[in-house]
Amino acid sequence: MMHKFLMSVYKEMLLLKRDFGGLVILFIMPLVLIITITLIQDSTFKSIHETKIPVLLVDNDNGQISETVKQNLNESGSFEIVTQIDGKTINEEVAREAVFKGKFQLAIVIPEKLSKDLQLKVNQNVEKILGSFGMEDTASVAQKNIKILPKEVKLYFDPATQLTFKNAVKSAIDKMISKIETQSIYATFQDQLGENDAPLFDQKSFISFKEIVPKVNDKEIMPNSVQHNVPAWALFAIFFVVVPLSINIVKEKSQGTLIRLITNPVPYAVVILGKTATYLIICMIQFFLMVAVGVYLFPYFGLPTLDVNGKLILMSIVALFSGLAAIGFGILLGTIAKTQEQSAPFGATSVVILAAIGGVWVPVFAMPKVMQYVSHVSPMNWGLNAFYDVLLRNGGIGEILPEIILLLLFFLLTTAIAIVYDKKKREV
Incomplete structure (x- = not known):
């Protein structure tokens, strides 16, 4: 079983290697977004005297x-x-x-x-x-x-x-x-x-x-544009793997690759585990690239430096479970979709909608009351709140545990639905 799992991961790596241009876009696009948006929004977080x-x-x-x-x-x-x-x-x-x-x-x-x-x-x-x-x-x-x-x-x-x-x-x-x-x-x-x-x-x-603000070592904690944008756009990048993941699953079905894997025989759960492991690595690379931009690159643009001292481990845990939620959604979409024309636009649109209602673009408190309730169903909102608990509220593992559980349950639920749907479809 372990050999089949490793071969499944190897297969996913080969697929990604063949689409190297798409892989580069997957990493470059979020970096361009985070730099552009942060530069634009930075003035709203600065002191009015500046x-x-x-x-x-x-x-x-x-x-x-x-x-x-x-x-x-x-x-x-x-x-x-x-x-x-x-x-x-x-x-x-x-x-x-x-x-x-x-x-x-x-x-x-x-x-x-x-x-x-x-x-x-x-x-x-x-x-x-x-x-x-x-x-x-x-x-x-x-x-x-x-x-x-x-x-x-x-x-x-x-x-x-x-x-x-x-x-x-x-x-x-x-x-x-x-x-x-x-x-x-x-x-x-x-x-x-x-x-x-x-x-x-x-x-x-x-x-x-x-105004009374939190203090650490007698220094006031003043939120800035970087603390808001790095976690928000890191989440957006992580969830954007839904698009290539769902497209690859549809390709395997249309090209007959999935049938050959199953008749090998390889359980569909192993195939999913291989995809999960591969794309989880991509999600974590995206996250660490975003953090690196906030820590090392932003100061050269005159932006605040992202302070991750003592927080990187907790942030990585949030990113890991956010990646699982994104992968689960991508697997479900790729399993249900019949063509790439269905999976690609729906995947991209759904990620944008989840980002919008999740508070990535507009703060949840600024939304109408109805949308504030709707925002709680977005996994991006769970991940964003967990990031804020770590970065802005100095929260520990206990504070982010509810959001992590929700993200994990989302992954398990979407993956289970995908496995059951695929099994029933093949039986018919």
């Missing part, structure tokens, strides 16, 4: 509020204020046209007399409150009859701008303006009550936010 977005600012106010807005935008470190185009000061029309043509992502238009009218409105409200306590200043009665219309800070966005960026900017601007209004109210109360020597109101924020 990338500044040019923002058009039209200041029709020229007052305290506009100065505060400029100061806050500059201090945020994520925006570069642009007030001139081709040496000319921009107005609202020019800003709108530039943004809508895609030359800039954002334009902020501050309305006229915003600072003056805000202070006037605050004065009216404060006088009204003080008047209810009999502390009204007769000199300011004339201000009550002045009608002040609400002001709008206009935000122009490039139509191609993502919704998440729009919401983030609108939230930041709204927070900024609210803070200015609050400070104006405090200052006006201070003036009206005549407490100019010592502050009457503490204007510092009482509630603040603090």
Whole structure:
């Protein structure tokens, strides 16, 4: 039996050797993907201070509020204020046209007399409150009859701008303006009550936010693009062996090779074990190539280095069982498919779908609720969660054990179905 198994492995090696070009593509394509995607996504993981977005600012106010807005935008470190185009000061029309043509992502238009009218409105409200306590200043009665219309800070966005960026900017601007209004109210109360020597109101924020992240050796663990992309695209590469594996199985059936093997006689389970061992080696080579790119090549592109110290063994275990799941799926597909025209496109499409719903491209938490539940059926999601447990959550074997069991059960189930299906088909 061992001799038959080794001969089955040898046969698979010969088949792969004959399709050397396809084998090279199987290794090169994932490497190109991981480098390209990581370079594109790296800026989203970097500190906001490393990338500044040019923002058009039209200041029709020229007052305290506009100065505060400029100061806050500059201090945020994520925006570069642009007030001139081709040496000319921009107005609202020019800003709108530039943004809508895609030359800039954002334009902020501050309305006229915003600072003056805000202070006037605050004065009216404060006088009204003080008047209810009999502390009204007769000199300011004339201000009550002045009608002040609400002001709008206009935000122009490039139509191609993502919704998440729009919401983030609108939230930041709204927070900024609210803070200015609050400070104006405090200052006006201070003036009206005549407490100019010592502050009457503490204007510092009482509630603040603090992010707590995991630490190792008193150093914060900050996820980066490499930690997300290496495991994700390693899984994609591993599962892409479904295509050549299923095609080879279909070839054996169409060329009569499988019949000769079985009449030799060689049990179909031994044939499957030979394919499993061969393609599992390929999966592990793909995984270690991906890790090598993350550790040794990415630093030359200015990307973070993948830290695998003390984690490589657990990552290898996850890759091993992910490879088994991929092989099981490929064996099932190759056993059921009748032609290469069926196995190749279905295999490639199904891998893309499993990657999409598994969180390789879009994080699961960003999906609709229905898709979040659907994602749990994807073996890529199990493998990806296990990788994240090791790389980002400092998990041990106990944390990744549930995902490993699921991947192993998936392999056993798909392989068993393939063996039963083949046996029944030959009996008929």
